[in-house]
Amino acid sequence: MGMEEETLAADGSAHYRLRCGPEHEGGPGVAHGGWISGVFVEIVGHLAVQMEQLAVTGALSVTYRKPVPINRPLTARAWLAGKDGGKWTVEGSIHLASSGTELAHATALLVEREMSHYTRAREWLGREEAGSDGTA
């Protein structure tokens, strides 16, 4: 996703240097919105990994504030905004490195999982493709 460096701050937030390459251009000189959303999925999910908890994104809301330029240094951060049992609210933001201006912001709901999540997903797919009712 164009991550160049990750650092963890003492408060538990994760900070990144990154840039959007031309392969993710969505309009002349600017990033595709899917790349921006993908960056958020990665950094909010990775925050949980850093906290040694597997969690998947159940919901993601992205606000695109300004066009994100390609081929420019960017920064991003992710931080835990709240926790309710196994549900985490994680926020993220992407900034233009030169000015610090926020270009995009995300709020994600992460749901804690065990590794059996992936086994169950494969089993569910098997039932689904076999034509059962697919209830997981």
Ligand SMILES: CCCCCCCCCC(=O)SCCNC(=O)CCNC(=O)[C@H](O)C(C)(C)COP(=O)(O)OP(=O)(O)OC[C@H]1O[C@@H](n2cnc3c(N)ncnc32)[C@H](O)[C@@H]1OP(=O)(O)O
């Ligand atoms: C080493 C590099 C690492 C880099 C990190 C990258 C990480 C990348 C991570 C991803 O890409 S995740 C991929 C995108 N996400 C998925 O594929 C998830 C697909 N969805 C699911 O698997 C299930 O829908 C999900 C596990 C999210 C929820 O399933 P369940 O609803 O059966 O779970 P559960 O019953 O345990 O629900 C827990 C709570 O979350 C709530 N919940 C779940 N999804 C929700 C949702 N979308 N909105 C609001 N609430 C939600 C649910 O109602 C419940 O609330 P309560 O505990 O209060 O009852």
